[in-house]
Amino acid sequence: MTKESTSGRVSRRKFLAATGTVGAVGLAGCTQSGGGSGGDSENGEDGELSGTIDIAGSSTVFPLATAMAERFGEDHSEVNINIQSTGSGGGFANHFCPGRTDFNNASRPVQPEEEDACSENDVTPVEMTVATDALTVVVNNEADWVDCITVEELRQLWSAEEPPETWSEVNSDWPDRELELYGPTDASGTYDYFIEAILGEEGPGHRQDYSATEQDRTIIQGVEGSETAIGYLGFAYYSQNQDRVKALSVDDGSGCTEPSLETARAGEYTPLSRPLFTYAKQEALAEEHVAEFARYWIENATSQDIVADEVGYVPLSDEDQQAAMDALESAIENAQG
Known part of the structure; x- marks a missing residue:
């Protein structure tokens, strides 16, 4: 060790x-x-x-x-x-x-x-x-087509059932460009929580054709390096790299809410705030x-x-x-x- x-x-x-x-x-x-x-x-x-x-x-x-x-x-x-x-x-x-x-x-x-x-x-x-924590969804700084994402769009992006290959397959207003995905491995509690909060315990499961890592800096590096990338990780890692990637607000049906200590503390950042x-x-x-x-x-x-x-x-x-x-x-x- x-x-x-x-x-x-x-x-x-x-x-x-x-x-x-x-x-x-x-x-x-x-x-x-x-x-x-x-x-x-x-x-x-x-x-x-x-x-x-x-x-x-x-x-x-x-x-x-x-x-x-x-x-x-x-x-x-x-x-x-x-x-x-x-x-x-x-x-x-x-x-x-x-x-x-x-x-x-x-x-x-x-x-x-x-x-x-x-x-x-x-x-x-x-x-x-x-x-x-406020589990945070991040994209490349040049991804100017998205600032807020719905829970349903997140579900489509990460679901193992007919996983989309391009952004436009999820939202027709998004570009017809290939998705590049980064996230934690299945040994991670963040992975488990994402399934519970977004995909559903009884759902088809988490897609496996993505770059999986236990190194949160690798998620930041991957998203930073590709204009069409998206990933998710704990808020602390995003908060120290806000100049390198962009965090998306999340709409659970009540409007777009950005991930922050304030929204997590107030119980407003749902469903991705967690103990x-x-x-x-x-x-x-x-x-x-x-x-x-x-x-x-x-x-x-x-x-x-x-x-x-x-x-x-x-x-x-x-x-x-x-x-x-x-x-x-x-x-x-x-x-x-």
């Missing part, structure tokens, strides 16, 4: 440019390297927390997890936090449910089959809502350094500075924060007995 060390706070733009939102990032100036999930928690000199925390999952939640880990590391330099961007489903299947990680980030709720897989390995997921989660492994919360990091994340989930200004998501309300903290404290009590 490749690691990049990060000291202090880095700007959101520099962070995304440096990491590409993929791979693994090792955070905090640690003096102890951990061995496996939950990592040998102990107190160092002067009672300092130490140990390793392993996190995998959603590429959408990845930058938020990283921002929280950076700040936690400023106060707890002997805690080593490793974060991988694997997709929500990939994180559950390959890392969290097999017991290899302490947290799994997710841009959609854990699925029943994933809960069953976790249970088989004595892993108890503890759900914590950490922010709200974001991290799932803690209850058993790992028995380790004090893991429990303290989870508390730190939820305590700061209402932060305008971190969640909105730096990362690009809607912070939790005080009420939602309290609900998340109550669930967490109950899980910590169960874990620590």
